[in-house]
Amino acid sequence: MKLSAVQADAIQELGNIGAAHAATTLSQMLSSTVSMSVPAIKTIDLSELGNHLGEESAAMVVFELQGEIQHGGYIIFYITKESAIRLTNTMLGMTDMDRDFTEMDQSALLEVGNIMVSAFLDATAELLGFIMLPSPPALSIDMAHAAMESLIAQLGEEVDEVLLFSTELICEEHKIDSDIIMLPEISTLKRITELLEEMMKST
Amino acid sequence: MADQPSQTPQTAMIGIGEYRVGSFPMMTIGLGSCIGLTLYDPQRKTGAMVHIMLPESGGRTDRPGKYADTAIPLLLKELDAIGCNRRALIAKIAGGACMFEYFGTNLNIGERNTEKVRSVLKELGIKVSAENVGGKVGRSVTFFPANGGKVSIRRADGVTSEL
Numbered sequence: 001m002k003l004s005a006v007q008a009d010a011i012q013e014l015g016n017i018g019a020a021h022a023a024t025t026l027s028q029m030l031s032s033t034v035s036m037s038v039p040a041i042k043t044i045d046l047s048e049l050g051n052h053l054g055e056e057s058a059a060m061v062v063f064e065l066q067g068e069i070q071h072g073g074y075i076i077f078y079i080t081k082e083s084a085i086r087l088t089n090t091m092l093g094m095t096d097m098d099r100d101f102t103e104m105d106q107s108a109l110l111e112v113g114n115i116m117v118s119a120f121l122d123a124t125a126e127l128l129g130f131i132m133l134p135s136p137p138a139l140s141i142d143m144a145h146a147a148m149e150s151l152i153a154q155l156g157e158e159v160d161e162v163l164l165f166s167t168e169l170i171c172e173e174h175k176i177d178s179d180i181i182m183l184p185e186i187s188t189l190k191r192i193t194e195l196l197e198e199m200m201k202s203t
Numbered sequence: 204m205a206d207q208p209s210q211t212p213q214t215a216m217i218g219i220g221e222y223r224v225g226s227f228p229m230m231t232i233g234l235g236s237c238i239g240l241t242l243y244d245p246q247r248k249t250g251a252m253v254h255i256m257l258p259e260s261g262g263r264t265d266r267p268g269k270y271a272d273t274a275i276p277l278l279l280k281e282l283d284a285i286g287c288n289r290r291a292l293i294a295k296i297a298g299g300a301c302m303f304e305y306f307g308t309n310l311n312i313g314e315r316n317t318e319k320v321r322s323v324l325k326e327l328g329i330k331v332s333a334e335n336v337g338g339k340v341g342r343s344v345t346f347f348p349a350n351g352g353k354v355s356i357r358r359a360d361g362v363t364s365e366l
Contacts, residue, residue, distance in 0.1 A: 046256070046269070047218035055232050055343050057359040062303060138303035143359045145233025146341025149219060149256070150302040153236050153312045157261050157270070160220075 003163070003193070008041055010196035011165060015039030015182065017127055018120035019167035022180055025119045029112060030090050030171055037168040045161045046152065052164075053144040059084045059101075060147045061113030063134035065121075065188060072132060073185035074151050075120065077113035078166075079178040081141065084109055090174045101141065110137050120180060128195045132188075148183075155185055163189060214345065220269030222253035224281045225348065232343045234298035236313035238271070238320050238336075239344040241295045242278055242329065243352030244287040250348040251278045257312065258319035271319040279327060294329050295354045295366045296320055297344045299336040313337065333366040 003011065019036050027034040044052055059079050065072030079087065081101055088108040089095060117134050125131045140147040152162055166181040184192065214228040219237060223229050229252040231239040243250035253274045260270035267273035279289060299317035317336045324331055335342065335356050347353045354366040
């Protein structure tokens with residue numbers, strides 16, 4: 001699906017609102033300032049996914065989009081392993097950076113991911129009047145490309161390109177760098193753009 | 204000179220649904236549920252690699268490398284065309300992991316991919332000499348046709364192995 005410039009702007013604004021709410025919750029959890037990038041929208045041909053995500057090891061907390069649409073795609077809290085350890089340390093008041101990634105980090109990530117993604121989807125639901133709910137989370141701590149291609153494979157046979165929109169959330173004080181990435185299924189994307197276009201007409 | 208492989212031949216990166224045929228090194232990075240399949244002709248020291256994403260094409264023809272049922276016949280055709288002997292080909296399979304334990308429908312794609320690749324190869328009379336499949340682990344795979352068809356696998360934790 002090709003997005004028009006207007007549609008892309010609208011989705012960017014939606015991502016902006018969702019990510020701002022997610023950033024607020026992260027900021028509260030860390031008791032520190034969190035800044036966010038302008039949401040980036042990328043249409044990526046499958047064969048070129050490797051140019052965007054590589055072999056780097058990352059933690060991805062993944063939620064399927066459910067609610068008014070079943071199997072609506074995915075929303076992902078993406079964070080490097082180092083940042084994930086700093087995240088847990090900051091939340092639990094620990095300082096040891098030279099430790100391995102443990103079960104404690106896993107639980108913290110699932111919890112933080114859950115809170116942030118819920119905030120993101122609450123905000124978009126309020127704006128759109130269209131409810132997307134997160135599934136229970138699944139976690140992968142491995143090559144980013146391997147995790148993402150596995151999610152895309154589940155979107156179906158006919159998918160040759162995907163639309164990713166991602167917003168970077170950064171806490172400079174604690175050097176925590178993360179992303180919220182949305183990978184909508186095509187029918188979800190259509191529904192969202194329709195709703196956004198209706199909203200723009202009515203204002 | 205033309206027949207001599209250069210000292211440091213360029214490694215071809217093979218994205219999802221892509222394939223290459225030749226004697227240069229080929230690589231797929233970050234395989235999750237996808238399959239990196241290599242076919243090697245030991246006499247000609249050449250081969251092919253494909254990055255398969257799904258088991259069945261369902262009649263789609265635009266990206267044959269993406270599906271196991273269309274990718275394998277295509278590689279055989281390409282290898283036939285350069286004079287490889289099908290009987291001599293050696294197949295190696297890597298990938299087919301399950302990166303996320305549970306997600307509602309459509310599971311387990313990694314396993315279904317692996318099984319489909321095995322069954323298509325068997326139907327077409329191609330021997331599988333080695334596999335590194337399954338589990339919950341990402342793999343980057345490099346294939347060296349000029350170097351005995353060696354396949355080297357690297358995981359995110361840095362552990363490497365050879366097929």
